[in-house]
Amino acid sequence: MSDRLYDLLPAALRRRDLEAGGVLRALLDAFTGQADLVDAELARMGEDWFIETCQEWLVPYLGDLLGVRGLHPVQGVPGTAGRAWVANTLGFRRRKGTLAMLEQLSRDTTGWPAKAVEFFELLSATQNLNHLRLHRPATADLRRGEALELVDGPFDTFAHTVDVRRIGAGGRHNIPNVGLYLWPVSSYWLPKATAFALADPGTYAVDPLGADRPLFMPPRPETDIEHFAAEENVPGLLRRRPLFAELEALRAGAPPGTFFGDRPVFRVHRAEAPGDPLSEVDPVDVQVCDLTVWRRPTVAGRVAVDPVLGRVALPDGDVPDRLAVSHAYGGVADVGAGSYSRRGDLGPVLDRPVTWQLAVSVSEPPVPGEVVADVAAAVAEWNDYQDAHPGTVGLITILDSHRYAADLTASARPRVGAGARLSIVAASWPVIPDASGPPGSTVRPLGRIEPSGLRPCLTGRIEVLGTAAEDEEPGEFCLDGLLVDGDVRVVGAAPANLGALRLRHTGVVPGKGGVQVNSANPRLSVELYRCLSGPVKLPATVTSLEITESVVQQETARAIDAPEAAVSVVACTILGQTVAKELYASDCLFTQKVKIERTQSGCVRFSHVPPASLTPRRHRCQPDLALEAGGAPDAQIIARVTPAFVAEDFGHFGYAQLTPGTAPELSTGADDGTEMGVFGVVHRPQRLANLTGALDEYLPFGLAAAPLPVSPASRSEK
Template identity: 40%
Template sequence: MTHVTADALYELLPAIYRIRDAEQGGPLRALVEVLAQQGRLLEADIERLYDNAFIETCDEWAVPYIGDLLGVRNLHALGEVVGFSQRARVANTIAYRRRKGTATMLEQLATDTTGWPARAVEFFELVATTQHTNHPRLHNHRAPDLRDADALELIDTAFDRVAHTADVRRIASGRGRHNLPNVGLFLWRLEAYPFEIPVEARPVTEPPDGRYWLHPYGLDAPLFNREQTEDEISHLAREVNVPGPLRRRPLFEELANRRAAWEGGDEPAPLFFGEPPVVEVHLDGAALLPEQVLVCDLSDWTAPAPTTHVHPEHGPAETRVSVDPVLGRLVVLGPPDPARVEVGYAHGFPGDVGGGPYDRAGSLAEALPPEPDGLPLVPDWSASVSRSGGPSSPAVDAHFTSLLDALTGVPGTPGWADQPAGSVGVITIDDNASYPEALTGTTAIVVPDGSRLVVVAAGRAEDGSPEPTERRAHLRTDVEVIGTAPFASATPGTLVLDGLLVEGEIRVRGAYEPAPGDPRVPASLGGLRVAHCTVGFQDPDAPVGLRVSPDVDLVADAVLAAEANRELVLDLDHALCGPLEVPETARGVRLRDSVVQHADTALAGPGAGPAPTNGPPATIERCTVFGEVRVREMALGSESVFIDRVTVDRLQSGCVRFSYVPPGSLTPRRFRCQPDLALRRRAEALGLRSAAELDPAERTRVLRRLRPSFTAVRYGEPAYAQLAASAAEEIRTGAEDGAEMGVWSLLKQPQRIANLHASLGDYLRFGLEAGLLFAS
């Protein structure tokens, strides 16, 4: 409770001053209020001094200072990584020293230092050796048990239990493993993102025939474990404690044991199917028990017949669905066929990019910037959307059961289309459901002159404000956007899409009908911000993306048609998107921390066939671009990976820095770009004056080594756009701050690894050597 208030300070003044101040309109009172405000800030800072003395409650800036008192030094700061702190690393330092050299301690050190789940493996325990009869190790057999299918499935993983012959190569190089001095630290770099009910399963056919994909696009994608927290530093991680892909066998055996316990009236021991379970299924809104779920191989969509199990008290329970966690498939067992199948599960991905269930509070703050006076921007109209049709918050103007209704309105409840020009509107989609309604043609999203519309996947706080966390709405169709600002308008409208999974293409049209029956006229959209969205991957092998169409064929005057969307600024932020086609007449394109993919052209202006025109001026920061880039001007290309040729018209302005630019590209001046830098250094090592003097064979060797390689380049695979561990070090550490180039620069993986290497030497036992092994 604060003791510095304006009333308390004002009462300390002599009464004569207060009387004179009241006669003059209260200028002294206003000054006292300013002093009281600053006094409250000082009082709060003094109160924080006590909290900042403890690692559990201190501010983030104080963590390195407390760590320095314990001798925790020489660690890279990772404050830019969302959700990660060195707080645990410092807090557990004394516990590390008490358990120095043990496997569980090394495992906890790896987790706290990198932020990645880890498992320590003492490989000398798995070396096949001749054992002394007085000290037999019963768990170590020279030959594996061929009847133990579970152990055979785990060979060469972090949970391998089979003995191996000795490998004399060094584990620090990443090549050797099984040797007496070796300790391996397996690290899971992929995160498990849990989706809560309702996530609608995608039927294989229409109408549904009982076969479903769990991925909303209808892709085969593995399910991931929702890792369980380890409570003690002395606990060694198991499969349930790491975010790895689920295997069929352990899930099958656990459910079989649960059904046996169900029939015996016993309480089953939860493992993967605790709270929450790794897979949860609702049929027509009714939750299935884990005992009603089968796990099997659905490669050919063939599922076993349903079985019935009788509980002594609760009666019979019939198996209703079969799930394949490896392929992400589901089959309903027998009639009656449900009208709606909803699932809860987790999928794997490297980080917070694209449509996903993670916190996006900073993105929403950017979508609704404060007023010029610093006060929060209050929307003129707000609505919530959910398939459940629940009651809206008192602070929300309306609630709808579909996004289309929120845009067009329904009888008795006005929508966005009914708001006057110049309004600020916010539509929050409160669930993870799929919305199949078409948003094209007459039902396209219309943004009038001076208006701002934000469509965000978010929950709701008690006061009705959107909380963009753990939501990812799915739009199953194309999305068309029309800005109706007239030519040369100073305040064209803005649309913000945040946290959405857009299955089809986003098209920005350049013409509209002022009234039914009128000829179409050119118009403009001022800004389109696509943040934390996935766009256009209905077919991962032939993605569609975002296209700005001039609608020349719909406007009588082609010259005026070319002026459409001239003020458009496209902002792609933390997004996954197919090809971008933006005319060179647009104001600009800005890409940040995103992936743009297409086999032919990833960023260009619209054109016919394989020869598109050039796009508008572009700024590309920390992006991975699969496909050719053609722009009129590149103001800045920074810390990005361009897989195919980059062509820029204006070479005298702008720059490209700390990026991979393929040979043959035409760009403005470059600074510390690859492979240029590697070629120059190789020439210097050979005593040559420039890279142009390199032998063709030598040049080819450098270019091949520097070519970026990825763990996966197809959308739908968990490690999409992740640089492979075999990628050149110049690419993996080539960003300005030493992070990797490309979209996953935001994860600061090289800094995490460097911090762990710097810490291991202080805690390894004498004679042992540790190696880092990436499990994902």
């Protein structure tokens, strides 16, 4: 009870009111509640004058007062949110037309790193004697090897002849042109990831699958608003020459520079014997070189690293127990196994209280009942525990980015009983002080995990067996955040019974594995969410398959083989044939024929479906719409709207990404105007439209600007 108004009365009145039973006090208490509401409303009205504190519904009204143009909202891009865009408007207008402002505008509207370039500064032209530009000679100096690597890219410093084509349509170097280079490929930092040991002892591939993959620059933030982006501020490919030069200077006694200062672009770690902790190799002992043809360092203790191929070599006879590399790799979006954060995306893992948990790590010492050294041991403990405790909700957390030999077959396979759930997740399991224990004691709370910064690789087949009886509620099995170099299978003879198989943010390497159900499991539902996977094969007894924002690849056979299943495919890229009983598909790219048995139910909408496919009714699909519009021979139209990809090699940074110049029927053909397929989650067309729309207001008269997305595979990034 509040006496705020009652205390304002004279003491004599309050005394008489108390003698009369407090009627006046009760009345003023009712008034006090309304007064509090008025006070709160007045305080909120004061906050509503400012864009930082106003209510959400007022943001467009404040923006309208400033004449702010709306942007397409893009999830994960704060600059496209109404509040941030309105708040930055005055700052943009005060700096209108400056190159630094255009660079900042590009970053805010697209969410991608950006570099603005005035092309007239790079024109080869006769110079006035009163304004000599000695830094811009008309002819190229062929002795500047590092500068030659950057020709025709965002960091080009050589002069060029005039290009009369319009910017955005191939043109670059002309007086009115301003190029806004953008980096759509992101750089993901992966600390202390175990390298792949090749057949020749002492040689390694940084990629956990043993392929040659380039290392990326982990971008450094720009602290000054007037700062122009440099090579270290964008997620480009690492180059050998500047890294070699800096390490040579470091060995000569120079202070650390751009690439190996407080945040090295990569680090090498080694453990000499089993159980030893990883120790970092001093940068002065790292030698950057070209390992296209394998060469060994001749100086003891040296480590040779090729950042372009992602290769590492040690001197002859030097073979540590474990070699790890902290590095950045490239990717288009948060799809598949990756070191990105999945903190808000663990619903199917943590929607029930965890009752049993165990960690797997080669970096931490084993602790009974808490940490074990390999996945098979963790699964064995799970099997024993859930046999004795039916209905257990279990969680196995893998704490480091190591290559684990995890052939979970036969007696080593995980068993999931009635009402139980087992999830194997890439995540850290934090240690916190134990408030209920003695001083200094710690505990790892069940279910409290941090799913980011890790990408463990499991090599071998993973088989799961459901052991629930026919009249019991079947259990569930989930993989989250893992790279699986093998098969994921549901096995067991009748009456094997598993209720759900869920793969989330997981990569199952095509060509080596896929998702397969080898037993009846009539109540099983299979779900893939944001996965990169090999083929999915289901028996006739499994009737439910859901694939969302994923890639499924098997180009020489059926990518989806579910002859009796009702299949839901949303925002996916299917590299191979699709066979199912029923199909609901939206915003998808099917690259090979689709054959659906029951065409009177289901729907395919806003998708690419190859000709001669047998599907349920289609709505705004390609090439159907393009053929209806005509304008060219059918074969030519079909070829124009057939999807082509930057790479179809699993693990490549451009895997399953549509090539630049893809027909707009595909690049903007999804339901919400983004591209069809898995990378519609990036909302690339909306980001570019935000930038081009904003340029009309902020570009000075007489200048022309256009976004220029940078492909890491271009010459400028090699």
